[in-house]
Amino acid sequence: MSKVVCVLYDDPVDGYPKSYARDSLPKLERYPDGQTLPAPQAIDFKPGTLLGSVSGELGLRKFLESKGHKFLVTSDKDGPNSFFEHELADADVVISQPFWPAYLTAERLARAKNLKLAITAGIGSDHVDLQAAMDKGITVAEVTYCNSISVSEHIVMMILSLVRNYIPSYQWVVEGGWNIADCVARSYDLEGMNVGTVGAGRIGLAALRRLKPFDVKLHYTERHRLPDAVEKELGLTYHDHVESMVKLCDVITINTPLHPETEHMFGDALIAKMKRGAYLINTARGKICDENAVARALKSGQLAGYAGDVWFPQPPAKDHPWRTMPHHGMTPHVSGTSLPAQARYAAGVREILECWFARKPIRPEYLIVENGKLAGMGAHSYSAGNVTEGSEAAARYRRAAGR
Secondary structure, three states: OOEEEEEOEOOOOOOOOOOOOOOOOOOOOEOOOOOEOOOOOOOOOOOOOOOOEOOOHHHOHHHHHHOOOEEEEEOOOOOOOOHHHHHHOOOOEEEEOOOOOOOEOHHHHHHOOOOOEEEEOOOOOOOEOHHHHHHHOOEEEEOOOOOHHHHHHHHHHHHHHHHOOHHHHHHHHHOOOOOHHHHHOOOOOOOOOEEEEEOOOHHHHHHHHHHHHHOOEEEEEOOOOOOHHHHHHHOEEEOOOHHHHHOOOOEEEEOOOOOOOOOOOEOHHHHHOOOOOEEEEEOOOHHHEOHHHHHHHHHHOOEEEEEEOOOOOOOOOOOOHHHOOOOEOOOOOOOOOOHHHHHHHHHHHHHHHHHHHOOOOOOHHHEEEEOOEEOHHHHHHOOOOOOOOOHHHHHHHHHHOOO
């Protein structure tokens, strides 16, 4: 039997919920492109409950222990003395989330002598050194599409929040004010703006579809160009290079995976080519942007606003510049872990485990690495290499919190 180690984020500060705001979730059968939702043989949780935190356990304990597997769940993931570091040594399977990632660096993988499968409960497996996983023959899988629509909704929310100056306006109300001039001095209409996405896969395309009704001019750049019919339907302008797009756009949203070709893409040089006063939205991965370049651009006025829910590493240090830079709309990494998304990725993780233990093929759309090479969705979206360097700094968050 197998030892399964699962890393999830902490429970709410007031304890695991005893009730929820809503009684049920809308029922979906397929994603917009026709792909079916995860289809495990069964689930041992109620959709709409908090599954992504430690007490939620992704609803997996009954299933795994009934099969004789050892199941360990923790939020203590960073540093050489962490629970995860200790238990990784003889783990057969590791489950982690992008929101609170258990970084599987080459050094950690070298110490994980039994590890055969790394599952991302969500999408985006850049917290794994994919090159090292390929070299060691470790399978890497994720639950493709499970939270893509969730993230695309978050993108639209963040664009409107920045452009309309929502967050400072809300703060005036909280503080008891009625300072209309202060609120509207940085408030604009999205209508008529040029909006571009770096990456037009499932998330990027969904964001474009949701932005179309705002009567904006839509642009995109993508390694796999969209079909002519889609470009015509949405009125899209395609760009061969990100540089040609950013100089035209008032709003840029980043929706491309993190891999060696996109790491630190948005640094001083590229941001300088953007229109002065443009807005930058990043719900992809924090390391696609240079954190200090973004902070400098906001202070200088080159960027009018930056919003995102992705950082590097995660969790970020207490003194991370994105916490205190001006005109930002940052959140913790929450866009893809809404309660409906949790139900989908929890079911997807169980489907992957069912296939793995039964020695049946995992869906190709879930595969990132298999048999020593990029596979399935990994071959479509990633390039070989490693982007986990610097992830050890995540331990600073725990030390600062006294944990």
